[in-house]
Amino acid sequence: MLSLGIIPWIIWLKIHDKKYSGDLIRAGLFMTTLSLILDSIGVQLGLWIYPYDVIPFIPGYLPWDLTLIPITVMLMIESKPAWSPLLKSIIFAVLSAGAGEHLAIFLKIYHPIHWKPIYSIPIYIFLFLISNKLAKSKIFNSNFNSNF
Incomplete structure (x- = not known):
């Protein structure tokens, strides 16, 4: 888990355009x-747990939230x-909820209690679209060519 972080x-x-x-x-x-x-709320509401801590007293979801999710989005x-941002958001959501969450369940580092990975898909779509908009916003003098 530490290496995932x-x-x-x-x-x-090394690979992104500076x-x-x-x-x-x-x-x-x-x-x-x-x-x-969202992870903190889900854990506090008992929707899922992360039975594995990377470091004692630090939640097991940190490598996902601090690394895998933002790196994938970026x-x-x-x-x-x-490509359409909507298409990318759908791909991101399906990969994250479908492959990512199922892999975490298989590896026993994430355990849904009152949650199914399919519930995450619309959330991931929404979050990706907002992130994409923020990255390409002219308000922040973006270097991207915004097609919104």
């Missing part, structure tokens, strides 16, 4: 913040710029 950032730093760093980091920080909040925003 570090290796994706190293890969992202001129978009600020725009992508803004989107990634937004996604990180909302992921942490890479998807930057790649295939001609």
Whole structure:
């Protein structure tokens, strides 16, 4: 789990286009913040648990929320710029809820109690679309060509 929190950032730093760093980091920080909040709410409401802690007293969802989710979003925003943000959001949602959550369940690092991965799909779509909008917003002098 510790390597899941570090290796994706190293890969992202090497492969992303540096001129978009600020725009992508803004989107990634937004996604990180909302992921942490939503995960915390889900755990507190008893919808799911993370039975594995990376470090004692630090929740097991941190590698997902601080690394995997924002890195995936940032890479998807930057790649295939001609693709529709809605299409990208659907791909992100299906990969995250379908593959990511099921893999975490299989690895026993995430255990849904009153939640099904399919419930996450509309949430992931919505969060991706907002992150994409933030990354490409002219308000922040974005380097991306916004097609909104």
